[in-house]
Amino acid sequence: MLWYHIVFLALIQGLTEFLPVSSSAHLILPAQLFNWPDQGLAFDVAVHLGTLIAIVGYFRKDIIQIVVAWAVSLKDKKSTADSRLAWWICLATIPACIAGFVFNDFISTNLRSIEVIAYATIGFGVLLWLSDRYGLAYKTEQNLGFKSVLYIGLAQALALIPGTSRSGITMTAARFLGFNRVSSARFSFLLSIPLIFAAGSLKLLELLSSNIPVDWLSISIGVVLSTISAYLCIYLFLKWLNVIGFLPFLIYRLILGAVLLVIAYT
Template identity: 40%
Template sequence: MTLLHLILVAVVQGVTEFLPISSSGHLILLPALAGLDDQGLTIDVAVHVGTLAAVVLYFRRDVAEALAGVPRLFAGRADTPGARLALLLLIATLPVMAAGLALRASGLDAGLRSVAVIGWTTLGFGLLLWVADRFGRAAREDGDWTMRHALILGFWQAVALIPGTSRSGICITGARFLGYTRHGAAKLAMLMSIPTILASGGLLALEVAAEADAALARDGAIAAAFAFVAALAALSLMMRLLRTVSFTPYVIYRIALGAGLLIWAYT
């Protein structure tokens, strides 16, 4: 792959992974719109590693707290804030893991990677985000997260297996419907991304482990580095803006992109 191609893939993944506009949809569209070859699973794994490193760094205190609580959770006790957070993240991850395995086993995942599907999900779930943000209460912060809400958000997250939905966007939508503030909803969505990216990236890594070579490893390292920088910048900007700005700009972008994709798909 050329350096420009690597940078394009990395920046698209890095910027869109945490903004509520769908990274998977943009990565599927990139080769079609730019006339490029598909980047392949190895580069997909690399950019996932880059975005994972970015969210872990940004929420390093929460991650450290959750990791410190894992031993107590394995001992059957969720009696510390860290153990409770680790438990809630586990609960929130189970639905998407089960749905992802079922989708992969059935072979239906390939049929969802079309421009028409991405257009409808980009538009439809963008409007749903606006409804949740416009009419959802702002009575809860991320510290009010419960096991019931973790399971509910886990099922919302599973919907993001449909390309164009946006994992962060659908989790934020679900959290806003549950009454979380914008900042709290976004933080929960970001924390939920950590085990999800680990699980999906791990599965992809198993698929490409035998195909890696020195050139591909070099390309992967470059892509991961650019994805890390882009993701950290996008995440930092969004979390700061959410103190004063709604999700409406992202909704407008999704409506415009979704409408354009539908026109392209059906004409």
Template identity: 50%
Template sequence: MDWLQIIILALIQGLTEFLPISSSAHLILPAQLLGWQDQGNSFDVALHVGTLTAVVVYFRHEVMAMTQSFFRSGFSKNMERDAKLAWAVIWGTVPVGLVGLIFSAFDIVDLYLRSIPVIATTTIVFALLLWWIEKRAVARRDEYDIGIKDIMVVGIAQAMALVPGTSRSGATMMAGLWLGLSRSAAARFSFLLSIPVIVLSGGLTTLKLIQQPQAVHWGELFAGFSIAAVSAFTCIHFFLKLIDKIGMMPFVWYRLALGAVLLTIIFI
């Protein structure tokens, strides 16, 4: 890969992983639209580790509190609220873990879903769903005030986001808003949910990498990791600062515009 491709792909991963616009779609599109050679599994792992590092560092206090509380009261009847949130993250990851294993076993995404028509469809459909929910959402709760049914709804939404163009963060935030979470609470829970998901997806990609003998270009990997980490950290910071003010509509309009461009490309 040349340095322009490294920088652009790392910025795309860092800036779109935590926005409701689908990082997977944006990583697929440059190769299909610009004719770039596929970046390979090792570079994908580096980008995922970069975004994982960003979210763990940003939420380090919350992660530490959840971990300590989990081992202190996570198996008692009177759990602390941080232990309950830790369990929410664990249970919310189960659906995407199960579906992800099935998709990986049959290579469903690579064989059937990594295409511009699929991305265009999911981009537009989920934009309209996000629009509908945003207009009807009533913020009543935060991420500490969710039950098992709420967790399962968000978890199933996250599993649906395995389809490129859906957006993991978009699907989980949309589900959170529908359940009555505030925008910032839905975003925080979505970002915390991303930690085990990125670990799982990065682990699966690493296993594939181990099975494929490839030359490792450490300079490219470190550059991708660094750029993805810094851009993701910046994105999380400003997104949480602004989301209660701007709402979800800017992302709805962006997705609709992107979907329209993709449809144009398909039919030209």
């Protein structure tokens, strides 16, 4: 890749991983629209590592509290709000893991087209706005229960479809269930940690078992830029979410989807 490919893709991954606009779609599209070379497995590992560093760094205090509470609950058999949150994250992760294992090959072969990305971008964008427009906002993370977590986890499995947005679909489900904007976003972000870790680990194992040469300078730039952009994105998104809502993201997704449909059918 040329230097501006590296910078652009690293920033795009960092910015779109946690915004409700689909990072997978934005990483697929440059190669298809601009005839750029595929960024390759090593670079995918790098930018996944960057976003993982960002999310863990931002929520480090919460993560420590959750992990410690979970460990104590295993030992003392006593449940707290933080230990329950740990179990809810584990439960909500299971559907996406199963769906990924079962449907990964089918999705990679059949659903990575511009048309699919366009329709998913528009359709799930409308759902996101509807959930924010008509969903109630009386619940926080403390109100998470088995059914609500299972619904959010099942919704997360839909993010395997390029263009859906993992953060977008989980926030959509949470808002429809009555969780307020910030709580929906926070749980969505915490829920991303095991999946980003799993996806990055699988890509890393695949990379280590291959003979692909690694450009360590490109990798380093990718990690640094995706970490910085993802951290800033999380901070600003949570800070301004209650002010701007999800309407700007709907508008962006509608415009992007319309442009993609024009490209696909002309």
